């Protein structure tokens with residue numbers, strides 16, 4: 001049965017964002033934006049709604065964020081949708097998230113294709129339900145030749161698990177005699193990471209007021225600009241996204257060097 005709250009929040013009003021977009025210098029856009037979409041549960045709780053309502057509204061915000069990023073011609077966006085730690089949640093909530101993923105791809109796939117978006121995934125998706133794995137495979141296949149923005153979903157993703165996997169693979173290559181320990185460099189490690197098809201994030205956005213990085217892309221965000229805001233993820237609008245990009249475009253990045 002479809003709960004009542006669904007119709008309330010589907011396509012919830014996203015304030016028009018003009019104003020910010022004209023201020024953004026196109027030559028100072030981040031190439032890759034990573035997003036920790038946090039606060040769905042608190043958003044729902046504050047409204048006396050089930051957590052699922054928060055996730056559904058979060059899916060709507062995610063859709064609008066993808067559109068906003070593509071409209072700005074951002075090269076890639078990574079969305080933290082399910083962490084390796086999220087398995088600690090009740091089964092019903094986890095199940096709801098997989099169903100939401102189905103709903104998202106059913107409703108949005110055509111638009112993603114129209115936008116020339118390429119969909120990719122990071123994280124161990126082999127642990128996901130088989131129907132989810134099929135949806136993932138279909139979305140990868142259908143968009144693999146697209147040359148526009150890369151939308152990277154992090155599912156059952158944890159940065160430490162990803163790094164342990166890299167260490168295993170490099171150790172195996174050393175054991176096999178195909179790699180010398182001295183040849184292990186930052187580039188070699190980067191090549192082994194699952195997210196190597198996109199550049200490192202230039203900007204990391206986290207909603208909900210918490211100021212932490214929660215095991216997300218720890219290697220890749222070494223020099224990322226961090227942007228935290230108090231809004232819960234379902235309240236995150238295109239205007240917030242453009243505000244974050246504008247703030248980023250004004251920051252001075254030195255990468256440890258001098259100006």
Ligand code: FPP
Pocket residue numbers: 037038039040041042043055056058059062080081082083086097098100101104233
């Ligand atoms: C964190 O908020 C959010 C998640 C664990 C799920 C993110 C999912 C979406 C944005 C919807 C799209 C989903 C998929 C699978 C495509 P929280 O629940 O931890 O919030 P809280 O900290 O307030 O409890």
